[in-house]
Amino acid sequence: MLVNGEKQRTVAVMDRGFQYGDGVFETIEIHHSTPLFLAAHLARLVQGCQQLAMPQPDMGLIRREIAQLCLQVDNAVLKLIVTRGEGGRGYRQPEPLALTRVLSVHPLPSYPQAYYDTGIVARFCQTRLGLNPALAGIKHLNRLEQVMACAEWSDETVQEGLMLNLSQHVIEGTMTNLFYAKQNVLYTAPIVDCGVAGIMRAWIMTQSFPVVEQYFSAQTLREADEIFVCNAIIGIWGVRELAGRCYPIGHLTQKLQHALAGEKQKQVAYANI
Amino acid sequence: MLVNGEKQRTVAVMDRGFQYGDGVFETIEIHHSTPLFLAAHLARLVQGCQQLAMPQPDMGLIRREIAQLCLQVDNAVLKLIVTRGEGGRGYRQPEPLALTRVLSVHPLPSYPQAYYDTGIVARFCQTRLGLNPALAGIKHLNRLEQVMACAEWSDETVQEGLMLNLSQHVIEGTMTNLFYAKQNVLYTAPIVDCGVAGIMRAWIMTQSFPVVEQYFSAQTLREADEIFVCNAIIGIWGVRELAGRCYPIGHLTQKLQHALAGEKQKQVAYANI
Numbered sequence A, B: 001m002l003v004n005g006e007k008q009r010t011v012a013v014m015d016r017g018f019q020y021g022d023g024v025f026e027t028i029e030i031h032h033s034t035p036l037f038l039a040a041h042l043a044r045l046v047q048g049c050q051q052l053a054m055p056q057p058d059m060g061l062i063r064r065e066i067a068q069l070c071l072q073v074d075n076a077v078l079k080l081i082v083t084r085g086e087g088g089r090g091y092r093q094p095e096p097l098a099l100t101r102v103l104s105v106h107p108l109p110s111y112p113q114a115y116y117d118t119g120i121v122a123r124f125c126q127t128r129l130g131l132n133p134a135l136a137g138i139k140h141l142n143r144l145e146q147v148m149a150c151a152e153w154s155d156e157t158v159q160e161g162l163m164l165n166l167s168q169h170v171i172e173g174t175m176t177n178l179f180y181a182k183q184n185v186l187y188t189a190p191i192v193d194c195g196v197a198g199i200m201r202a203w204i205m206t207q208s209f210p211v212v213e214q215y216f217s218a219q220t221l222r223e224a225d226e227i228f229v230c231n232a233i234i235g236i237w238g239v240r241e242l243a244g245r246c247y248p249i250g251h252l253t254q255k256l257q258h259a260l261a262g263e264k265q266k267q268v269a270y271a272n273i
Helices: A016-020 A038-051 A059-070 A113-118 A144-150 A199-205 A218-222 A251-271 B016-020 B038-051 B059-070 B113-117 B144-150 B199-205 B218-222 B251-271
Strands: A010-012 A023-031 A076-083 A100-106 A120-124 A160-164 A170-173 A177-182 A185-188 A211-213 A226-231 A235-242 B010-012 B023-031 B076-083 B100-106 B120-124 B160-164 B170-173 B177-182 B185-188 B211-213 B226-231 B235-242
Touching: A010 A016, A010 A100, A016 A076, A016 B016, A016 B144, A023 A038, A023 A251, A038 A059, A038 A076, A038 A199, A059 A076, A059 A100, A113 A235, A120 A226, A144 A160, A144 B016, A160 A218, A160 A235, A170 A218, A177 A199, A185 A199, A199 A226, A199 A235, A199 A251, A226 A251, A235 A251, B010 B016, B010 B100, B016 B076, B023 B038, B023 B251, B038 B059, B038 B076, B038 B199, B059 B076, B059 B100, B113 B235, B120 B226, B144 B160, B160 B218, B160 B235, B170 B218, B177 B199, B185 B199, B199 B226, B199 B235, B199 B251, B226 B251, B235 B251
Parallel strands: A120 A160, A120 A235, A185 A211, B120 B160, B120 B235, B185 B211
Antiparallel strands: A010 B010, A023 A076, A076 A100, A160 A170, A170 A177, A177 A185, A177 A226, A226 A235, B023 B076, B076 B100, B160 B170, B170 B177, B177 B185, B177 B226, B226 B235
16 A cells, blocks of 8 residues: 555545545556556546646656556556645645545455356445536545445345436446446436446447437336446446346347457556567 | 544544545534533534444543543644544445544634624635535535535635525535524524534524524525624624625624623533532
């Protein structure tokens, strides 16, 4: 773990990340020592800093630290956090300002292979995503809604909870973005007023399948041909059961899983030229 | 500064306060070594823990630590933070769970006496308070909206920014609750979908003046007879200017300031019996 370049496992109590959740983060898969989708992750980090009116961190330095940590592991998860640093008068940021940069490496979560092969069970959460256009899209450190949604169930046979916004549109999972297919067209919710604009979601939207961004209800989702969730760590998981109804792991889900496996191989090969 | 009873100034990077803003806090005035409105602050902390589905911390222990810190200072600010502790699988809380408890003492902010005597200048912020019923009322650590609202101005002649909700109702200040008076009736916004249910706001509502909780627009506020903001540290400040319009520091504001001064004296005297 590196905190501002030093090997340590703590941050100051007065860090604004701890005091206010005043920062952004990225969760990056390291595959065969290669940080996957790195450019996209770093671009979102920069975008998040802009949206929060934070100065841009030294991206060259962050890239070098990521490279240094990746050399030491094969497959792992890299978490990168950038906060507005210490101090300030209450909520007002200090002048001058010194960002805090935390890079930490963690084991890949040990999900059963079956989640990938035959899909997961999902449920609907009661906790709603609040309406917050100013914070929508970015991965900021204010994550209480997701924490509360996850606290709704303890049944280990359910792997993901789906969250609705205040207008009862289905937006995303607690840790994933959500797509469904109907008659060979993919649908996903717009990330405008709430939610995270995921790296995997963005990659899927660049593939050669028609994707429509539009709001949809839980009822529309129930009538889907196939449903899947995605994020940068799990990749793509089909949903085989949602709210008591069963779904096939359909051909669009499988094609995207296949394409993603190829993309990951390509990125590793490219990094090792 | 005490972190879980130990004198230290850091917390673990993996603390959920830092990772997710997963916790609650209180900011308490210490006046002549007495923590003011302590019972109300601790009650709100407990309420916040319940709302976030966190276990209740050991309140006896917290009271003892507060008493220990208060002995060492005369007038100061005590910040008390309770987070869901370290670990967990992603957003899901760990089992078993060990809360993190941070108590820190800070100098009272050195505001000019004129803010109290002759009032402050306020402005309207562009940043809106998002709609989030599940998190409304409590003082949780997800404070990015307030950070962003404060970043809107740097003009030091403006002391507070007023925040509207997404329906354009005026709710509160970035660090204060807001009241206005019209024809000898006080008005303040309901804290239902957003905002903080302040300790000072609650105390004011127990005083012998009629207070109506209802939504109001910026235009209604402009036509107020008097306006004031309040929190547990500043007490009550009249607003002498808002968006280019001037207001008197009226008799209701002054009566409440006077009553509050008496209440503080009473609490100090009571603590020293």
